[in-house]
Amino acid sequence: MKPALFIGKLIFAAWLLYCPAWLLAADFQSATEKYKAGDVAGALQEFTVLAEAGSVEAQRVLGNFYVRSLGGVPRDYSAALKWFQLAADKGDAPSQASLGFLYRNGFGVPRDYLQAFKWYRLAALQGEVSAQSQLGRLYRYGLGTEADVSEAVRWYRLAAEQGDISAQRGLGNLYQKGQGEVMRNYSQAMHWYRMAAEQNDVASQIEVGRLYREGLGVMRDYDEALKWFHLAAARGDPDAQREIGQMYLEGFGVERSDTEAMYWYRLAAEQGFAPAQINVADLYWQDYGGQEGREKALLWLLLAASIDASLEENDDWLALYSKVRAVLSEEQIKLAEQAAKRCEQSGYHECDG
Numbered sequence: 001m002k003p004a005l006f007i008g009k010l011i012f013a014a015w016l017l018y019c020p021a022w023l024l025a026a027d028f029q030s031a032t033e034k035y036k037a038g039d040v041a042g043a044l045q046e047f048t049v050l051a052e053a054g055s056v057e058a059q060r061v062l063g064n065f066y067v068r069s070l071g072g073v074p075r076d077y078s079a080a081l082k083w084f085q086l087a088a089d090k091g092d093a094p095s096q097a098s099l100g101f102l103y104r105n106g107f108g109v110p111r112d113y114l115q116a117f118k119w120y121r122l123a124a125l126q127g128e129v130s131a132q133s134q135l136g137r138l139y140r141y142g143l144g145t146e147a148d149v150s151e152a153v154r155w156y157r158l159a160a161e162q163g164d165i166s167a168q169r170g171l172g173n174l175y176q177k178g179q180g181e182v183m184r185n186y187s188q189a190m191h192w193y194r195m196a197a198e199q200n201d202v203a204s205q206i207e208v209g210r211l212y213r214e215g216l217g218v219m220r221d222y223d224e225a226l227k228w229f230h231l232a233a234a235r236g237d238p239d240a241q242r243e244i245g246q247m248y249l250e251g252f253g254v255e256r257s258d259t260e261a262m263y264w265y266r267l268a269a270e271q272g273f274a275p276a277q278i279n280v281a282d283l284y285w286q287d288y289g290g291q292e293g294r295e296k297a298l299l300w301l302l303l304a305a306s307i308d309a310s311l312e313e314n315d316d317w318l319a320l321y322s323k324v325r326a327v328l329s330e331e332q333i334k335l336a337e338q339a340a341k342r343c344e345q346s347g348y349h350e351c352d353g
Contacts, residue, residue: 027046027049027050028047028050028055028057028058030046031043031046031047031050031058031061034046035070035071040070040071040072040073043071044062044065044071044073047061047062047065048062051083051086056087056090056092056095059083059084059086059087059092059095060083060084060087060092060094060095060098062079062080062083063080063081063083063084063087063095063098064080064098065080066079066080066083067080067084067098067101067102067107076108077102077107077108077109078108080098080102080107080108081099081102081107081108081109083095084098084099084102085099088119088122091126093122093123093126093127093128093131094123094128096119096120096122096123096126096128096131097119097120097123097124097128097130097131097134099115099119100115100116100117100118100119100120100123100131100134101116101134103115103116103119104116104120104134104138104143112144113138113143113144114144115144116134116138116143116144117135117138117143117144117145118144119131120134120135120138121135124155124158129158129159129162129163129164129167130159130164130166132155132156132158132159132164132167133155133156133159133160133164133166133167133170134166135155136151136152136153136154136155136156136157136159136167136170137152137156137166137170139151139152139155140152140156140170140174140179147180149174149179149180149181149182150180150181150182152170152174153171153174153182155167156170156171156174157171160192160195163199165196165199165201165204168192168193168195168196168199168201168204169192169193169196169201169203169204169207171188171192172188172189172190172191172192172193172196172204172207173189173207175188175189175192176189176193176207176211185217186211186216186217186218187217187218188217189207189211189216189217190208190211190216190217190218193207193208193211194208197228197231200231200235202232202235202237202240205228205229205231205232205240206228206229206232206237206239206240206243208228209224209225209226209227209228209229209232209240209243210225210243212224212225212228213225213243213247213252222247222252222253222254223253225247225252225253226244226247226253226254229243229244229247230244233264233267236271238267238268238269238271238272238273238276239268239273239275241264241265241267241268241273241276242264242265242268242273242275242276242279244264245260245261245262245263245264245265245268245276245279246261246279248260248261248264249261249279249283258283258286258288261279261283262280262283262288265279265280265283266280269300269303269348270348270351271348272307272348274303274304274307274308274311275304277300277301277303277304277307278300278301278304278311278316278317278320280296280300281296281297281298281299281300281301281304281320281324282297282320284296284297284300285297285320285323285324294324294327294328294332295328295332295335295336295339296336296339296352297320297324298321298324298325298328298332298333298336298337298340299336299339299340299343299351300340301317301320301321301324302336302337302340303340303343303344304317305317305321306340306344339351
């Protein structure tokens with residue numbers, strides 16, 4: 001090695017070791033400003049220097065760059081793991097939670113629930129809300145630890161009371177279904193689902209709608225049910241769109257209308273949502289569209305089965321499928337099969353031709 005290069009490396013190493021904290025903070029601000037200004041390469045370079053100098057914040061930021069592909073940086077879970085590990089080993093709770101995420105999902109490492117549990121717990125004990133929520137989930141399902149519903153509720157609640165949507169939804173689901181020593185409690189389910197729903201969590205909005213529709217944990221209120229279904233449907237959720245279709249089909253809180261039911265079913269069905277595709281088929285079978293509707297019923301049944309192969313073992317699907325085929329000629333069946341293929345290949349844009 002050339003003397004000048006060797007001396008340069010020694011100087012750089014000494015700078016990393018003895019660089020004042022205030023100077024690192026200033027450089028961190030500089031890197032942050034570069035990122036905000038759109039200079040991603042410059043920011044990444046500065047954060048890397050800081051991270052190698054031992055800045056926990058920079059190590060965490062680099063981990064996030066690589067795990068989230070921030071600024072268009074290529075996603076690299078192995079690099080993310082490296083930087084999160086360095087910060088986590090120094091006790092950084094957000095990085096510990098991020099390690100839990102990587103191990104839970106098998107990103108950059110083989111899936112390992114024991115490691116996920118370890119890192120989530122370390123972060124949760126420091127008050128990291130997202131880790132508390134995930135720890136509740138691991139306890140509930142016995143992933144990386146013995147299943148313990150009481151511990152699940154404890155950790156879920158800690159996070160839920162701090163506004164964590166996932167924990168609120170998890171508690172709602174736990175009380176809705178009941179598990180172990182946690183008895184089914186629809187009032188509690190409604191409370192927690194509603195907390196998440198009011199933070200625009202689509203899945204919780206749908207569950208709130210269902211509880212209002214069925215009168216579980218609350219007085220039955222079809223208007224409220226429709227309100228929550230519409231909030232979720234407005235964001236394109238096919239499950240919510242299907243629920244609105246059901247409301248119109250049954251005349252719950254609205255004037256009964258097969259036309260409106262079909263409209264909402266089709267919105268969901270055209271997103272590849274198999275349950276709604278079966279609803280569309282059933283409505284066509286019930287004389288919606290006349291004789292031509294029978295062919296369309298078969299078309300939508302075939303589409304649903306192409307998405308969910310298990311439907312071919314489902315008694316309800318088989319019963320409707322058998323009834324539809326029985327009234328169609330071989331030529332009509334062939335045309336329906338061709339139409340189903342064309343519809344699927346067009347991304348559901350050519351389903352009526």
